[in-house]
Amino acid sequence: MSPARAETALGVPPLGRYSNAATIDWQPCPEDAAAQCGTMRVPADWTQPYGPSIELTLARRKAGDPKQRIGVLMVNPGGPGASAVNQALDTEYFGSEVERRFDIVGIDPRGVGRSAPILCAQDVVDAKPSPLVADEQEFGRLTDYNRKLAEDCASRSGPVFRQAGTGNVVRDMEAVRIALGEQRISFYGASYGSLIGQMYAERYPARLRALVLDSVMDHSADVNAFVGRTAESAQDSFDQFVAWCARDSQCALRGRDIKAIWGELVERARAGTLQDPYDPPSKLRVWELISAAFSAFYDPQWYSFAFYLKAAYEPTPAARRALPDLDLTPHSFPAVMCRDWSLPVGGWAGYRAMLGRLAVAAPQMLASPLALTAVSGCAGWPDPVADPQRPIPPATVPVLVVNARHDPATAYAWAKSVTGQLGPKARLLTYDGWGHVAYGHSDCVSAAADRYLTTLALPAAGATCPPVAPVPYGVG
Template identity: 45%
Template structure:
C-alpha cells in the first residue's frame, strides 16, 4: 500500500493546469422531456426511445439533438426500488447496449427490483455519433513520435481530422464532454419521473457518475464507480500512473508464466524473452506471423499485450501470440491476432465514428514539443522497463495534441457531498483504470466514498467473483457499504465468469482507437 500512496503523492498536478472545483449547489429541476417508448429492435421485450436535449446546455436556445435511451422494466413491479442507470465505458461505449445485455450482468434480484436504464453518451452510437472521414482516420500516424518533424506532423494531422469531423458532425462536435452528458442524464432522470438515481458505471463511465454526483448530490441514491477514472491528473501524472499499471500487468503475466506450465514461455526468463522481441521489432526483424511482408513494431506488440491484460483469460492466447511472433509462423490457434493484420482495417463507408473527441474535451494533457514528449518517454521507460510506456497514455495524449482551449470539462479534484457514499471498486492489477486512480478518487471523495479492492487481475470488478458481485449488488439494493478497507480475494481465471466487454486498444483501426 505504501508504494501506491508514494506514487500518488509524487504525482500531484500543478493547480495552474486545472480548473478548481467549486462548491456545488443543487441544480434546478429540468422540465421533463417526453419519451416515446417502442420495443428495442435487438431485444423487443425491452423499451427503446429518445429524449431531446440542447446541443449546448449553456445556450439551450442554440439547437437540440436526440439522445438514445433504453429501459428494462423490473420483473417485480411491487418490489421495485427505482431505476438503476448503467454508465458505459469508452469513450464510445453504449449505455443502451448495457441495458440490452443487463440480464447477464446482474443477478435476478437486481433485475427483479430495478428498472435497468441507460443512455448512449452524446456523440456516440444512437446519440448523434461523431463522424469522420474513414480514409482520413486510417491515415493516423503511429503515436510513438521520434522527432520534432513527427510531432509537427501529428499536430497538423489532428487539426485536419478535427476540421473534418466537425464539418461532418455539426455543432455537437464541440459539446460532447462528459459534463454535458451528466446534464443529459439528469434530463433523462426527470423524463423518467424519478427523484433519485442508482448508478453502476464501468471504466470511462465512472467519470459520468462522478460528475453527476458532484453536480446533483441530492439526486444520488447509490452510485458504483467500477474501475474508476481519476479526473484530477495532469499530463505527467496521467502518463506515469498509466505506465505503472501497464508494467504491473506485465509483471503479473510474467509471474503466471513462471508458475503455470501452460504458458509457452514457462521455464524461460519471460522478461528477457519479451525484451528480445521488442529489440528485434526495433530492428525491423519481426513480421505478422505467416505474413513475412508485413512488419510488426514494438508499439504494436506492447499495445496488443496491454489489450490482453484486460482479462486474465487472455494470458494463454498472449503467450501463443508471442511464440508466433518469435518464430514468424502462424499456428492457427492464436486468438490474439486482432490487430496484427495484413492491412489497416478499413470500411466501405465514407465515414466512421470517432468518439475520441470526448476524451479531448474531458482531459487537457498539454505537451509543448517533441523535446518534452521525449522526456515523458524517458521517464516512462524507467517506470516500465519491459513495457516502456502505456499505449493508452500515448494514444490519448498524442491524439489530443493541438486541441483548442479552454476545454469545457478540464480536470479538477472531486467535490462530492452525497448522503450515501459512492462505492469505488477496482482491481489491484487493472491495466487501464489503474489502482492508484482508485486510491486517488477515493481520497478525493472523503466521507462520500468507500473503496472495495479486488486483489486479482483485469478490468471491471463486477463479474470477477462472488465476493465483489455480492458487495456491489448489496450496496445497490440496500445502500449498505462494505467495511473500510474491504478486499475481495483474487479468483483464478478459470473460475471467473467475466462480464466485461473486449476493450483492448486496437492499432490498425481508424484513429488508433482505444477504450477504458
C-alpha cells in the same frame, strides 16, 4: 447564487426550459422486444437551449418485480465510446436482485453508439502516427494529424462534435431523469463511466441515491500523474503476466525468458521486420506490439497472449486476412478526452522528456497505450478544454468504489485517491486480482455491489475480494 449552484439546488439542467424536456419516444427494442428503446432530443449546446438539438438513444429494462422496485439504475460501461444501451440490454450483466428491483437504463452518451455518433473517415483514423515519436519532425506530424482528424470528424458529425464532453453528458442524464419522472437515480459506472458518475454526483448531489464506481478515473490527476500512474499499472500487468507464465503449466512460453523474448520482439518492431502473426505479411510497429499486450491484460487473456507472443517470435507461413472495406467509422475518443482533460506536454522537448520518464517507469510497456493515446491525441487539438481536472467534492450519499489491485488501465492508486476525495461516505473495495472492471469478473465484488445497490450497505473498511485465476478459453 451562481447558475451552477442554482442548477445543483434545483436538480434541473442549466437554463432548464427546453422544448422537449419531458418527451421520450419509447418503442420495443429491435434486439429485445421485452426491453424498451427510446429517443429524446436535447440541446447540442446546453448554453444554447433553443439552438440546434441532437437525438439521444436509450434503453430501459423494467424491474422484474414492480412491487419491490427501488427505482432507476442508470449504467455506463466506459470508453469513452462504449454503448450504455448495449449494457442495459445485456440480461446477464447485473445480478438477479438488481434486475428484480431496478429499472436498468442505459443512455448512449452523446457522440457515441446510437446517440448522434461522431463519425470520421476510416482512412484518416487509420493514418494516425505512432505516439512513440522519435524526433521533432515526427512530433510536428502528430500534431498536424490531430488537427486534420478534428477537421474531418467535425465535418461529418454535426454540432455534437464540439459538445461531446462529459459535462454535457451529465446534463443529458439529468434531462433523462426528469423525463422519467424519477426524484433520484442510482448509477453504476465502469472505467470512463466512473467519471460520468463522479461529475453527476458533483453537479446533482440531491438527485443521487447510490453510486458505484468500478475501475476508477481520477479527474484530479495532472498530465504527469495521468501518464505516470497508468504506465506503472501497465508495467505491473506485464510483470503479473510473466509471473503467471512461470507458474502455469499451460502457458505457451513457460520456462522461457519472456522479458528477453519481448525485448527481441521490440527490436524487430523498431527495425520494421516483426511480422503480425495474425495478419501476415503485414508488420507490427512497437506501438501495435505494446497495444496488443495492453489489450490482452484487460480480462486478462494471458493464455492467448502467450500464444500470440510465441507465434510472433517463431512465425510460420499463413494466409493474409481480408480487411473490411469501410468508409466511415465511429471515433468519439479524442473529441471527449480533449474536452475533459487538460494534457499539455510542452512541445516536443516536453513530450520527449515525458517519454523518457515513462520508459524508465515501464521498461517493457514503455507507457500505457490508453493514456499515451489520449495525451498524444490532444496535442494540437483545436478545441478548448471544457471540464479540466479538479478534485471531486465530498460525497453526500454512500459511494462504493471498486478497483482491481492489478488493473492495467485505471491505476489502483487512482481508486485510493478518488475514495479519499469523496470523503467518509465512500468506501473502497479492493479486488486482489487482475484485469479491468471487476464487477461480473469477481463474484465477491458483484455480490458486494448488488448488496450496496439494494440496501445501501457498504463493505467494511479495508475489505478485499480474492483473485480469480484466468482459465483457458473454452474451459470453465
